[in-house]
Amino acid sequence: MNLKDNQIEKWLDRWGDKIYPSKDKLLKELKSSKKLTIYHGVDPTAPDLHLGHSTNYLLLKKFQELGHKVIILIGSFTAQIGDPTGKDITRRRLTKKQVLDNAKTYKKQISKILDFTSKNNPVQIKFNDKWYEKMKIVDFMNLMSYFTYGQMIKRNMFQERLRKGQEINFIEFIYPMLQGYDSVAMDVDAEIGGTDQMFNMMRGRDLMQEYKNKEKFVITTKLLENPKTGKKLMSKSEGGYVALSDSPKEMFGKIMALPDEAINPCLDLCTELEKVKANNPKQLKERLAKEIVTMYHSKKEAEKAEKEFNKVFKDKEIPSDISTIKIKEKELNILNLLVKTKLVSSKAEARRLVEQKGVKIDKKIEDDWKKNIKIKNNLIIQVGKRRFIKCLVP
Numbered sequence: 001m002n003l004k005d006n007q008i009e010k011w012l013d014r015w016g017d018k019i020y021p022s023k024d025k026l027l028k029e030l031k032s033s034k035k036l037t038i039y040h041g042v043d044p045t046a047p048d049l050h051l052g053h054s055t056n057y058l059l060l061k062k063f064q065e066l067g068h069k070v071i072i073l074i075g076s077f078t079a080q081i082g083d084p085t086g087k088d089i090t091r092r093r094l095t096k097k098q099v100l101d102n103a104k105t106y107k108k109q110i111s112k113i114l115d116f117t118s119k120n121n122p123v124q125i126k127f128n129d130k131w132y133e134k135m136k137i138v139d140f141m142n143l144m145s146y147f148t149y150g151q152m153i154k155r156n157m158f159q160e161r162l163r164k165g166q167e168i169n170f171i172e173f174i175y176p177m178l179q180g181y182d183s184v185a186m187d188v189d190a191e192i193g194g195t196d197q198m199f200n201m202m203r204g205r206d207l208m209q210e211y212k213n214k215e216k217f218v219i220t221t222k223l224l225e226n227p228k229t230g231k232k233l234m235s236k237s238e239g240g241y242v243a244l245s246d247s248p249k250e251m252f253g254k255i256m257a258l259p260d261e262a263i264n265p266c267l268d269l270c271t272e273l274e275k276v277k278a279n280n281p282k283q284l285k286e287r288l289a290k291e292i293v294t295m296y297h298s299k300k301e302a303e304k305a306e307k308e309f310n311k312v313f314k315d316k317e318i319p320s321d322i323s324t325i326k327i328k329e330k331e332l333n334i335l336n337l338l339v340k341t342k343l344v345s346s347k348a349e350a351r352r353l354v355e356q357k358g359v360k361i362d363k364k365i366e367d368d369w370k371k372n373i374k375i376k377n378n379l380i381i382q383v384g385k386r387r388f389i390k391c392l393v394p
Contacts, residue, residue, distance in 0.1 A: 008062055012219070015059045015269060017195045020205060020218040026190075029217070036068045036189040036217075041128075041182060043075035043083055044103035045094065048243035049110065051292070052224045052234030055269045056192050057113040059221060060123075064114060070123045072110060073182055074103050077129035083179075084157065084172040085196050096129065103127075109244040112296045131185045132178065143181055144174075146210050147203070152176070155199055180204040183216055190217035224269050228261045248297045249321075252305035253386050255289040256313075263288055271295065318380055324390045331372050334359070341391070343383040358384055 008030055012023065019026050029036065040056045042049070064070045079099045082092070107116060107125055114123045152158070152173045161168055180203030183191060188208075191201050201218045208216040224233045234241055242254045258266065260281040267273055267284075271291050278284035286306065293302035311317045325341050332340065338350040338359065353359050354369040360382040361373060373379075379391040 008066065011059060011062045015055050015221050017220040017222050018198070018218075019220075020202065021215070026217050026219070029189075030066070036063070037071065037187070038063050038068055038190040038192060039071035039073050039183075039186060039188050040192045041073040041075055041078075041179065042106065043079035044099050044106060045079050045082065047102045047105065048245055049106060050234040050244060051242045051266065051270045052194075052232060054113065054244070055221045055224065056194070057110055058270075058272065059192055059219070061113055064118075064121060064123060067121055069121070070114065071186060071188070072107075072114070072123060072125045073186070074106060074125065074127045075179075076100060076103065076127040077132040078175065078178050078182075081171055081175055081178070083175055083200070085200065105245060112244060126186065128178075128182055128185070143177055143207075146207060147177055149173075176200045176203045177207075180207045183208050184211045187212065187214075188216060189214075190219060192219045192221060194223050195220040196223060222269055224265055226259065226262055227265060228259070233258070233262050233265065242292070244296055246296075248293045248301040248305040249308055249319075251293050251296065252289045252302070252309050255292055256285055256309060257385075258285070260285070266292075313385065319388055322380070322388045322390050324392050326392045326394045327375050328394060329375055331374050334361075334366055334371050334373050335369055337373050337375075337381070338383065341381060341389045343381060343387050343389060353383060 009023075009027060012019070012026075038060065040060055042053065060070050060072075076096070076099055079102075080094050080096060082094070110116075110123075115121075116123045116125065153162075158168055158172075176199060179200040183204035184207050191204055193201050198218070198220050201220070205216045205218050208214050225231060226233050242251060246254065255266070263281060263284050267276060267288055271288070273287075273291055276284065276287055278287060289309075290302045290306055293305050308319060308321075312319055327337075327340065334354060335347045335350040338344045338353070339347060344350045344353065350359075351369045354367055357365050357367050359366050360380075362380050363382075366373075375391055375393060377391075377393045380388065381391065382388050
């Protein structure tokens with residue numbers, strides 16, 4: 001069933017934050033017979049998209065259901081520069097190959113929500129290196145002429161750097177101009193992105209007026225944050241990173257590991273569920289985990305993931321699909337064993353986990369990092385709550 005025109009306001013209120021020039025003006029445009037072209041851009045600085053991105057795709061899904069043209073723009077050129085938003089130091093530059101390698105599975109990941117194969121209104125995917133690599137220097141100079149140093153230096157993040165005596169690379173001033181010009185290159189009517197992208201998206205609004213004499217709507221979406229700490233929930237550096245490409249088991253386990261205060265934000269911003277009832281936070285979290293796995297895999301996979309989770313965490317059993325590794329040595333120091341099995345990345349990490357009683361050998365906690373472990377067939381090593389491996393003797 002297609003979404004009715006009058007339902008879009010509900011989803012804008014749920015997932016959206018601010019709308020420029022105004023919500024009323026956008027709703028008026030949506031109620032007209034005109035079909036809008038709406039886009040969301042993503043820079044492939046890493047190979048995985050995560051639940052923090054999904055709010056944008058869920059809202060775009062509603063626009064697609066209404067018949068509007070949706071574009072996913074891959075920042076194949078801009079990612080080589082790096083968005084300075086929220087960064088207190090200049091980003092490391094990426095090569096075009098690194099960027100395209102990162103983007104290889106983006107379409108597949110996003111297709112769990114958006115329809116790229118619809119006969120009537122498929123989502124389009126575009127790459128911005130297509131126009132930037134053809135742009136002449138005179139055209140680039142013309143683009144830069146629409147902005148001033150004063151406009152750019154007013155950004156809070158740049159002001160913070162100046163206060164700290166940190167440098168600002170000139171290329172960081174250019175990034176918002178390029179993101180802004182994407183709107184011109186695609187001749188869009190609206191752009192959707194997180195609230196942290198507002199400065200960049202508004203530059204596109206400025207340029208659409210200058211180049212096309214056309215109004216572009218900017219729709220910012222709410223960020224997935226921990227209401228207790230104010231930090232982003234989906235961050236590799238801050239924990240709780242749930243990738244859209246995660247396996248059902250990984251996805252379920254990671255969601256169950258989220259703090260209780262993260263449940264409601266995830267339900268609101270990462271699903272379409274409404275008025276979910278549960279007796280306690282644990283039940284609510286299980287409902288969230290099943291819904292997320294169902295969205296990105298299937299109901300059957302969600303049920304299997306729940307069963308496996310209960311087997312490991314409730315019943316304290318070994319996972320049914322545990323990985324294996326062949327080890328030739330008859331005996332290894334526990335630190336060397338953990339590194340060899342790749343359950344840890346270094347001896348320092350291994351020692352820390354052993355001392356914190358986070359390592360089990362055949363279900364027994366090992367807290368002596370000097371201990372040598374005799375290798376035998378089917379030896380089970382567990383690190384933390386979710387990492388297991390079985391040793392095989394060749």
